[in-house]
Amino acid sequence: MSRIAMKVNGADITKDVADPTLLSEFLREHLGLTGTHVGCDTTQCGCCVVHLDGVSVKSCTVLVGQAAGHAVTTIEGLAEGGQLHPVQKAFRECHGLQCGFCTPGMIMAATELIATYPGTLNEHVVREEMEGNLCRCTGYHNIVRAILTAAEEMLGPDRVVQPASDHAKTEG
Amino acid sequence: MLASLWNLVDHNTKDQFAPLQERIKLSLPPQKFKSVGKPVRRNEDERLITGRGRFTDDFSLPGQVFAVMVRSPHPHATIKGIDVSAALEMDGVLGVYTGADLAADGLGQIAHNPVPSTKYDVKLTGRGGTPVYIGEHYLLPMDRVRHVGEAVAMVVAETRQQAQAGAEAVMVDYDPLPWVADTTAATAPDAPRLWDALPDNVLVDSIFGDVKNTDTAFAGAAHVVSMRTHLGRVTGVPLEPRAALGDYDAKTGRYTLYAGSGGAVRQKHEMSSVLGVTPDKMRVISFDVGGNFGTRNRAFIEFGLVVWAAKKLGRPVKFRADRSESFLTDYQGRDLVTEVSLAIDANGKFLALRAHNLSNVGARCVSLSPLSKGSGLITGSYDIPYATLHSRAVYSNTMSTQAYRSSGRPEVTFAIERLIDKAARELGYDRIALRRRNLVKPSQMPYTNAVGSKYDSGEYEKNMDRLLEIGDFAGAKKRKEEAKARGKLLGIGFANYVESSIGTPKERADLIVRPGGVEVVIGTQPAGQGHETSFAQVTADLLGIAFEKVKITLGDTDVVSAGGGTHSGRSMRHASAVISLAVTDMIAKGKAIMAASLNIDPASVEFDDGCFRSTASNRTIDWFDLARLAIALSPDHADGVKVRRDNEMHTPVFPNGSCMCEIEIDPQTGGLELLRYATVDDVGRCINPMIVHGQTHGGIAQGVGQALWEGCVIDPESGQPLAAAFTDYGMPRFDNMPSFVTEIAEVISPTNPLGVKAGGEGGTTPAPAVIMSAIEDALLDYGPPDVSMPATPLKIWTAIHKGKSA
Numbered sequence: 005m006s007r008i009a010m011k012v013n014g015a016d017i018t019k020d021v022a023d024p025t026l027l028s029e030f031l032r033e034h035l036g037l038t039g040t041h042v043g044c045d046t047t048q049c050g051c052c053v054v055h056l057d058g059v060s061v062k063s064c065t066v067l068v069g070q071a072a073g074h075a076v077t078t079i080e081g082l083a084e085g086g087q088l089h090p091v092q093k094a095f096r097e098c099h100g101l102q103c104g105f106c107t108p109g110m111i112m113a114a115t116e117l118i119a120t121y122p123g124t125l126n127e128h129v130v131r132e133e134m135e136g137n138l139c140r141c142t143g144y145h146n147i148v149r150a151i152l153t154a155a156e157e158m159l160g161p162d163r164v165v166q167p168a169s170d171h172a173k174t175e176g
Numbered sequence: 177m178l179a180s181l182w183n184l185v186d187h188n189t190k191d192q193f194a195p196l197q198e199r200i201k202l203s204l205p206p207q208k209f210k211s212v213g214k215p216v217r218r219n220e221d222e223r224l225i226t227g228r229g230r231f232t233d234d235f236s237l238p239g240q241v242f243a244v245m246v247r248s249p250h251p252h253a254t255i256k257g258i259d260v261s262a263a264l265e266m267d268g269v270l271g272v273y274t275g276a277d278l279a280a281d282g283l284g285q286i287a288h289n290p291v292p293s294t295k296y297d298v299k300l301t302g303r304g305g306t307p308v309y310i311g312e313h314y315l316l317p318m319d320r321v322r323h324v325g326e327a328v329a330m331v332v333a334e335t336r337q338q339a340q341a342g343a344e345a346v347m348v349d350y351d352p353l354p355w356v357a358d359t360t361a362a363t364a365p366d367a368p369r370l371w372d373a374l375p376d377n378v379l380v381d382s383i384f385g386d387v388k389n390t391d392t393a394f395a396g397a398a399h400v401v402s403m404r405t406h407l408g409r410v411t412g413v414p415l416e417p418r419a420a421l422g423d424y425d426a427k428t429g430r431y432t433l434y435a436g437s438g439g440a441v442r443q444k445h446e447m448s449s450v451l452g453v454t455p456d457k458m459r460v461i462s463f464d465v466g467g468n469f470g471t472r473n474r475a476f477i478e479f480g481l482v483v484w485a486a487k488k489l490g491r492p493v494k495f496r497a498d499r500s501e502s503f504l505t506d507y508q509g510r511d512l513v514t515e516v517s518l519a520i521d522a523n524g525k526f527l528a529l530r531a532h533n534l535s536n537v538g539a540r541c542v543s544l545s546p547l548s549k550g551s552g553l554i555t556g557s558y559d560i561p562y563a564t565l566h567s568r569a570v571y572s573n574t575m576s577t578q579a580y581r582s583s584g585r586p587e588v589t590f591a592i593e594r595l596i597d598k599a600a601r602e603l604g605y606d607r608i609a610l611r612r613r614n615l616v617k618p619s620q621m622p623y624t625n626a627v628g629s630k631y632d633s634g635e636y637e638k639n640m641d642r643l644l645e646i647g648d649f650a651g652a653k654k655r656k657e658e659a660k661a662r663g664k665l666l667g668i669g670f671a672n673y674v675e676s677s678i679g680t681p682k683e684r685a686d687l688i689v690r691p692g693g694v695e696v697v698i699g700t701q702p703a704g705q706g707h708e709t710s711f712a713q714v715t716a717d718l719l720g721i722a723f724e725k726v727k728i729t730l731g732d733t734d735v736v737s738a739g740g741g742t743h744s745g746r747s748m749r750h751a752s753a754v755i756s757l758a759v760t761d762m763i764a765k766g767k768a769i770m771a772a773s774l775n776i777d778p779a780s781v782e783f784d785d786g787c788f789r790s791t792a793s794n795r796t797i798d799w800f801d802l803a804r805l806a807i808a809l810s811p812d813h814a815d816g817v818k819v820r821r822d823n824e825m826h827t828p829v830f831p832n833g834s835c836m837c838e839i840e841i842d843p844q845t846g847g848l849e850l851l852r853y854a855t856v857d858d859v860g861r862c863i864n865p866m867i868v869h870g871q872t873h874g875g876i877a878q879g880v881g882q883a884l885w886e887g888c889v890i891d892p893e894s895g896q897p898l899a900a901a902f903t904d905y906g907m908p909r910f911d912n913m914p915s916f917v918t919e920i921a922e923v924i925s926p927t928n929p930l931g932v933k934a935g936g937e938g939g940t941t942p943a944p945a946v947i948m949s950a951i952e953d954a955l956l957d958y959g960p961p962d963v964s965m966p967a968t969p970l971k972i973w974t975a976i977h978k979g980k981s982a
């Protein structure tokens with residue numbers, strides 16, 4: 005047992021937890037923040053991605069002690085002042101989610117990608133950079149579009165190349 | 177004589193569906209749709225993008241404890257004894273349970289009801305028409321284990337870690353038995369037997385179609401082309417691992433099960449029968465479900481175990497599968513071996529088809545859908561006058577198979593489409609022209625195929641032509657040359673498909689109009705398909721109200737009283753039909769309420785465009801005014817004006833389409849890149865194109881995954897499954913998938929009020945065929961390649977080098 009203190013979504017948290025507790029487990033089971041999902045046991049699905057001091061981490065592979073003293077942001081803390089984050093909005097707008105299980109991890113990973121990628125974002129870059137997140141429902145097509153749509157809103161049109169139109173007849 | 181597969185009277189006339197249309201009249205003409213047909217953004221999304229989804233493992237109950245299963249390391253072994261004493265001594269362990277404990281409490285088996293039984297399903301039987309032998313399925317076996325990963329005991333402890341440690345300490349004395357996992361090997365007369373009551377492992381052995389005329393056609397044919405294919409074993413991999421939370425209320429004697437599935441109502445009945453209680457003693461809650469694809473449609477043993485243990489221990493019991501447990505013990509899919517031959521005349525006209533299908537059901541038979549669904553579609557999109565089909569199913573020492581996305585259809589599509597490619601190649605036909613020559617024509621619709629399936633509608637040739645256009649088939653030759661100049665091999669794959677959507681025939685809707693809005697309670701169970709949105713679009717338009725005013729309620733059996741769940745692409749069609757009927761009833765009820773409350777003649781009230789009017793009064797009222805009037809009129813309406821409507825609809829529909837892809841192979845490495853992927857899918861009326869396109873995208877990925885990466889491989893030496901993590905099981909990923917060009921064709925089905933077919937499975941159905949077709953096209957210079965699925969770079973590289981040396 006250790007006393008763990010950290011900032012979670014802007015709030016100071018102090019809890020006594022068993023040492024082997026994973027950050028994902030701590031968030032879900034001790035803090036009730038069930039938006040962070042667990043989809044595997046080998047650090048490969050990305051459903052559990054949160055930000056640790058602004059950097060994407062797979063929270064299933066971080067011990068709670070490693071996060072002590074740091075600031076954690078989860079999907080629940082992404083919208084500020086009741087305003088959805090541009091990435092959240094774009095996922096809805098572009099139908100970048102179906103069952104929604106991969107979605108929190110996708111959104112957190114994409115948010116950091118857009119915020120930190122130094123060059124021009126295009127489909128190829130998004131597909132390479134997001135490779136650590138799996139989705140079984142969407143075939144990734146609309147997630148790529150959601151990320152580039154949000155990127156354009158956040159970075160401006162000069163930093164983003166949108167993919168070619170995809171549906172011969174669609175979108176009403 | 178044509179032995180029809182379908183138990184129906186065959187009026188093969190143009191207006192055979194007219195009576196049905198008559199019976200279920202739409203309350204408004206389609207041109208008045210405001211919301212239907214639009215890419216309305218989803219009602220589901222707000223909670224899911226903010227982390228407020230309600231997946232099974234998100235629920236926690238005070239005092240809950242954790243269950244972990246002890247699983248068999250053997251593919252086949254007698255259980256000689258289970259020693260739980262050491263485990264019971266462990267820290268935090270509250271109980272260790274085996275099959276004997278369940279038997280002592282009188283728990284029953286899971287009644288999977290595997291033989292499809294709607295009147296349009298093929299009638300599968302055992303040898304010589306005998307009943308299909310279904311081996312027992314208790315929650316935990318007492319006699320022997322029949323596949324690696326089969327649970328033999330459950331440990332419950334205060335924490336998950338303690339339960340895991342306890343499970344390590346359970347000592348099971350196994351006596352290993354000979355085993356068989358391979359589909360064909362399992363049929364051998366001397367193969368190890370799974371069930372003592374069966375003389376061999378074959379549980380289904382049925383012949384359909386017109387044997388005599390098929391034989392005659394083959395005898396007189398100018399050409400016969402044959403092939404053998406195997407669509408291998410894959411698994412659904414919903415990203416939410418399966419989970420269950422059981423609770424028991426000693427005061428009321430009621431069980432509550434939180435468990436995501438393909439239909440809470442079905443699970444409620446199955447689990448109450450296992451526990452031996454009446455269904456009203458079982459409540460099942462299934463809100464957000466993190467992917468299903470068919471593999472969650474049948475009950476998992478853990479569902480029964482957690483509720484039973486919750487009663488035993490007086491504490492809620494939670495289970496969540498690890499990913500490795502999901503790979504080993506989620507219900508799996510496909511695994512069908514087909515031998516198929518096509519008789520062709522001198523002009524390239526198809527004369528007859530003969531097929532032998534063999535389905536591997538695994539250790540226990542939970543569903544024969546993969547075998548039966550394909551059986552009615554063996555002739556594909558083509559006019560082939562005669563066919564015979566020999567359908568068999570076999571037990572093996574593997575996890576059970578179940579209907580996995582587009583159950584049975586990718587298998588038969590693969591057989592016919594790959595066979596046509598082969599015929600074109602061997603006989604010197606252009607592969608598109610040969611298809612064109614034989615496609616079922618719109619003038620033949622409704623078309624009864626050689627095994628009795630009645631295709632409701634479709635414009636197959638038009639789909640194909642449109643696809644060739646959007647996929648730029650004309651430019652392919654040039655792109656091939658350009659690729660060659662770069663040292664790459666470019667291949668174009670092509671396939672048509674037709675599939676059937678049948679599914680549980682019954683559905684119920686409760687429609688409730690209140691002053692503030694409308695609620696629809698319905699028994700389908702989405703796992704990402706957006707029912708809360710598309711059903712609201714239909715309801716809003718039929719009532720003539722705003723989309724935002726409609727709320728769809730699903731997934732809690734205390735609210736949803738009946739319903740068929742979600743499978744076989746049934747939901748949109750069944751929901752739109754039953755909602756149409758409920759709206760019709762509601763309009764009648766509304767007229768009566770307005771008349772009673774204004775004291776006017778009911779016959780004077782008319783409904784149009786969302787409003788009730790009467791010639792006897794100058795009042796015009798909308799639905800919400802009506803709800804207010806109703807409340808004032810009678811306490812019966814205190815919670816809104818309610819209509820409950822049941823509908824039973826058996827007639828299947830036949831979604832169809834065309835698909836092509838373009839790949840590039842690096843002959844140095846065998847590496848493959850997907851460059852283009854295009855589809856045209858006739859889904860009938862499309863309620864929400866955004867959602868349907870999304871379904872197509874996801875479906876494509878699953879079909880492509882099967883062709884290129886996915887496989888539940890079993891080590892032939894040890895019988896051990898080798899794919900138990902994302903490290904071993906190849907998945908479609910961001911960087912191995914292309915963007916898609918998908919187009920929706922809407923040929924309205926005459927079988928249901930809105931003309932819906934289905935949109936969930938068309939992406940998957942032709943995908944394995946189209947990928948393998950492209951690989952073959954790319955490697956033609958090396959001789960017809962013999963590459964099995966998944967077509968890994970090693971297999972492709974080997975085919976290139978074999979071809980070179982030949």
Ligand code: FES
Pocket residue numbers: 041042043044045046047048049050051052053062063064065
């Ligand atoms: S849960 Fe899969 S990567 Fe963390």
Ligand code: FES
Pocket residue numbers: 100101102103104105106107138139140141142415466467704
């Ligand atoms: S939306 Fe279901 S896993 Fe991505």
